[in-house]
Amino acid sequence: MINFIICDDDLKFRKKVETAVDKYMMKNHTEYKIYLFDDYDKSFLNIVKQKLPFKIYILDIEAPTMSGIDIARIIRNKDVDSALIFLTGHQELSQSVLKSEFVFISFINKFDEFEKRLTSSIDKAIQIFKQNPIxxxxxxxxxxxxxxxxxxxxxxxxxxxxxxxxxxxxxxxxxxxxxxxxxxxxxxxxxxxxxxxxxxxxxxxxxxxxxxxxxxxxxxxxxxxxxxxxxxx
CATH class of the missing domain: 2.40.50.1020 (LytTr DNA-binding domain)
Incomplete structure (x- = not known):
């Protein structure tokens, strides 16, 4: 079971990410579940605390109450094995991610071959998961x-x-x-x-x-x- 935790405050883009994940996972015949959020709020933090297998976080760098980088630090304090994928519409924010101390899969520009890069990142995350004994x-x-x-x-x-x-x-x-x-x-x-x-x-x-x-x-x-x-x- 792969668990996707997606957070983006833009409803249209959040649905776009969900559709891309569905499209990729349907082709791979792997059981999965998607959790959707529009902010890093209490309900999002509850998912972070839950012990779920094979988590892939797809995180918007900018959200109403907290940055994706700050939430990634919280995630890493509780979970070192989950995969982190960052999204943004502002390329200049990539330097903040690259300078961060935690390991992540990729940084994706929402307006530059988004779906292609997202599916490639998901594939990479799943391959890493498969290296762990199951x-x-x-x-x-x-x-x-x-x-x-x-x-x-x-x-x-x-x-x-x-x-x-x-x-x-x-x-x-x-x-x-x-x-x-x-x-x-x-x-x-x-x-x-x-x-x-x-x-x-x-x-x-x-x-x-x-x-x-x-x-x-x-x-x-x-x-x-x-x-x-x-x-x-």
Whole structure:
């Protein structure tokens, strides 16, 4: 799932960006969602705070309450992995972006081959995302790609006979066997129970006596067995 967060105070241009994204993504047969904003307001900041997979921000340099550069700093403080694409109708503002300290995909002039440069930038962002380890699976007929870093743990539902992949933003029930899922996990995952593997990079607290694990987003689980907990001690 690719999440596009688009902000531009010009309604016509915002729709133009949305149309260009739709056109590109339809050709690539990749699941995506678009979030549209006309300013860097509270609702925009709420999206920044949300843990969503594969975020591509398309940001207007000039907005009513805040500059795109300032909002990019806020984004980077919370999220170093998302892609940033800047838009402006004023070429002279490009120097402000180029002098900034954060990594971004591109700076696009709204009036200079806009759609061509935008689709090229989106393609570059997706290629970068693909370099990160991901797990691909189907849930209710829909194909998903989830970054390993977004997975908290996987477990097995003995009633439904399905495996559950728990991430920051959703739980997915898949028909793969537990051993099949385990075979594609990377070295960040360790077994803590006969029916659970956790992402040790996301663990911030392990209480052996009370038998619980806390992840960096506050989620806790008690799927722990002394037989398997050695790598967490």
């Amino acid at each position: 797990m691909k699976f189907k849930d209710n007929g829909t194909q998903y790609s989830v970054a390993f870093n977004d997975i908290l743990y996987i477990t097995r539902d003995s009633v439904e006979r399905k495996c559950i992949i728990v991430t920051d933003y959703a739980e997915f029930k898949v028909s793969k066997t537990f051993s099949e899922l385990v075979s594609i996990l990377n070295d960040n995952f360790v077994q803590t129970h006969r029916a659970c593997y956790v992402n040790k990079k996301r663990v911030v607290c392990y209480n052996r006596s009370k038998k619980f694990i806390m992840f960096d987003n506050g989620v806790t689980i008690d799927l722990i067995s002394s037989r398997f907990d050695k790598e967490l001690v």
